[in-house]
Amino acid sequence: MPDQRFQSQKAKHTEIPRPKRAEGQWSFGFTEPLNKNEQSKKDDDPLNVRARIINIYSKRGFASIDPADLRGRFRWMGLYTQRAPGFDGGKTAMLEEEELDDEFFMLRVRSDGRLLTGEAVRTLGTIGIDFARDTADVTDRENIQYHWIRVEDVPEIWDRLDAAGLSSLEACGDSPRPFLGSPVAGVAADEIIDGTSALEEIFDRFIGDPDFSNFPRKFKTALTGHPGHDVSPETNDISFVGTVHPEHGPGFDLWVGGGLSTNPMLAAKMGVWIPLDEVADAWAAVASVFRDYGYRRLRSRARLKFLVADWGIEKFREVVEKEYLGRELVSCESPASPVGHRDHIGVHDQKDGLKYVGIAPTAGRVSGTLLVQLADLIDEYGVAGARLTPYQKIVLIGVRPEIVEELVTRLDAIGLSARPSNWRRNTMACTGIEYCKLAIVDTKERARSLVGELEQRFPELDVPITVNVNGCPNACARTQVADIGLKGQLVMHDGQQVEGFQVHLGGATGLQANFGRKLRAHKVTSAGLDDYVTAVVTNYLVDRVDAEGAEVESFATWVARADEELLRGDKVLSPS
The missing domain is CATH 3.30.413.10 (Sulfite Reductase Hemoprotein, domain 1)
Structure with a gap:
């Protein structure tokens, strides 16, 4: 349950009928867990598992892990058990989860739209080489994802990530999943507004906060100030999309309730203008609505999209404003949608006279070795850094124009093409x-x-x-x-x-x-x-x-x- 001090700040002004059937919505007093996932979270805040991993499980090994931690709370640390070899696809729905468990983990490392320095890219690569059998994938949530991780090695991996300013905290679980940020934030010549500072503020204020560590299910965030809408905002639980108010200037519209899976829904556009320094507060308000009013009875209906669909965007906005923000948002027509979405592959001009270069691994598959090779090139050519993209690609930021062609040739030699085929x-x-x-x-x-x-x-x-x-x-x-x-x-x-x-x-x-x-x-x-x-x-x-x-x-x-x-x-x- 959220901190009661936070709860007491809510102003109950809206009239939302109490549902006839208990859906596990905290705001209506339905606080008794209605499934094993909710029971596990009530038994112990998943954030507490970090200490057990460091102090107990990493020292005693896989067999010592409490099943409730292994198949539940470990996810808040970015850890999932991976599939044991030898089970074909026909066994996926037939066997219990523990029968499919291997004694190795997948680990997700979040980037949250950050610019990764050469040192950070090298750290990601050496972790893959040293602890993950040279695996590393770029995911469509701007993560690096490893396999073959042993629980004994997790504390050392976390130490290395901490030193590089990276984290796996809440990369999985019923939590604020890794954020999608524009890969060209702050440098694109046609950018409306740079939202980097807002993503940093959301991370600093709310990731690892117990008030926001127990959502009904995952909560996916995207933010972009680019007119190409380069973070797939239609398919996220909450998206901030660059817009321009005729009087106030650049800011962000707020879209909510997007998601795919077996019941796909596109996000509803709120049609508002939010200044950069109020984005984090708006994020917390929407996240709190999801936490307090979200459906917790059935996992299949526990995403924000179902609540938005049931309420409608007008009612959702009213609850956000009156119960959580305590003020009305400024209305503004939603920005026009682009034709397609820019992936930023290729060589492009930055607004400062430098270039950015988008490069494409095939289907997101890279390796620890490849990341180290990329780090070598970043350092050798004085590139400012790299960002991951929502399309399993990588963008190099701050490339001097005079070395672009040489760098592109070197990148192609290691399997990262800046001029790939349309298929790749x-x-x-x-x-x-x-x-x-x-x-x-x-x-x-x-x-x-x-x-x-x-x-x-x-x-x-x-x-x-x-x-x-x-x-x-x-x-x-x-x-x-x-x-x-x-x-x-x-x-x-x-x-x-x-x-x-x-x-x-x-x-x-x-x-x-x-x-x-x-x-x-x-x-x-x-x-x-x-x-x-x-x-x-x-x-x-x-x-x-x-x-x-x-x-x-x-x-x-x-x-x-x-x-x-x-x-x-x-x-x-x-x-x-």
């Missing part, structure tokens, strides 16, 4: 069955091999087509808002269950924001994926509207009007 640039994948206990199919390696095949089949693709590959229905790779979204599941082929995907086509964020079109009973095997994507892309390239002097019809627009047989790949058009 626009493909993302979640962790998949290799390590994740929720996954049903392989994703990372399947995505990497798909990229390689498509680069051969469509080497000169002239438009971006995003491909997001997910190992289960949870949509960690944002499958529903991709041009081609692939949701892993087992499918029947020749009388056998094999790895495959349900297909979503034509999803998008930005101006065309929508969830991908699902074709009834349409699935594709993993083995047949290369040929299926080839068929659909071929049909698009042949059938798209390509009017002279006009922009080429986008893949999402084409999908919305195309015949099903073209989308299923049952018919493949011949190029003229």
Whole structure:
């Protein structure tokens, strides 16, 4: 429960009917835990597990870990047990969680939009080499994610992260998950407002605060002052999006209730103007609404999006203002959505005369060794630092113009291209069955091999087509808002269950924001994926509207009007 001193500051002005059915909402007095997750959090604040990891578990080993900590509170420290080898996708939903546990951990390290110095990048790389069997992935929440972590090594890893100004605190769990910040904050020539200081304030004030360590479920934050809306604001629980008030100037609109998974919803736009120095207070107000009014009975309905959908954005705004902020927000028309979302790949001008360079690993897969090599180049060329992106990419900030081409050549030599193919640039994948206990199919390696095949089949693709590959229905790779979204599941082929995907086509964020079109009973095997994507892309390239002097019809627009047989790949058009 939140600190009573904080509770007493609330001004009860709004009329919200008491629900007929207990949903575990604290504000209505439903404080008795209604499931094992809520019971675990009530038994002990998950933040307290850090001391047990340092003082007990790291000294006594995996077998000493209390199950309630292992499968619950460890997540607040960024630690999940990884999937034990030898269990195929058919076992994912059949076995209990403890049967799938390996004695190794996945560890997420949050960056929260920070500029990572060469020293910080080197620290991330050496942790991967020394403790994680050289693993390291860039995730779409701007994390570095390791595997094969032993609990015995966690205190040393935390010491190294602390020294580099990094943390895994609340990187998982029912907590304020890692923030998404614009990768080009403070340097982009067309930026509306730099929100870096607001993200830093939110982190300093609220991460590790017991008043905000027990939400109904995860709480995802995004903030950008860039007109390209480069943090997928439509799909986060709370997003601050750069806007300009005609009298007050640059500030942020507030969007709430976005999320994907099995019940996808796009964020509702509040239509307000919040100055930079009030962003953290607004964040705390929305987070408090979620904490106090969020549904805690069923985990499947415990996200903020369900509360926003039930209340409506007007009622939600009223509660934020009257009960938590104690003042009305300034109304302002929400900013226009861009066409697509900028990933910042390539070489671009900064407003200070320097350059930033966006580079693309394939499907977010890097390694500890690769991060050390990147750190070497950052130091050698005097680059200010690196930021991670919401699209599993990396952006180097503060590159001198005269060394750009040489640096780009050196980056390409280590496998980080600033001029990647459209396929490599626009493909993302979640962790998949290799390590994740929720996954049903392989994703990372399947995505990497798909990229390689498509680069051969469509080497000169002239438009971006995003491909997001997910190992289960949870949509960690944002499958529903991709041009081609692939949701892993087992499918029947020749009388056998094999790895495959349900297909979503034509999803998008930005101006065309929508969830991908699902074709009834349409699935594709993993083995047949290369040929299926080839068929659909071929049909698009042949059938798209390509009017002279006009922009080429986008893949999402084409999908919305195309015949099903073209989308299923049952018919493949011949190029003229």
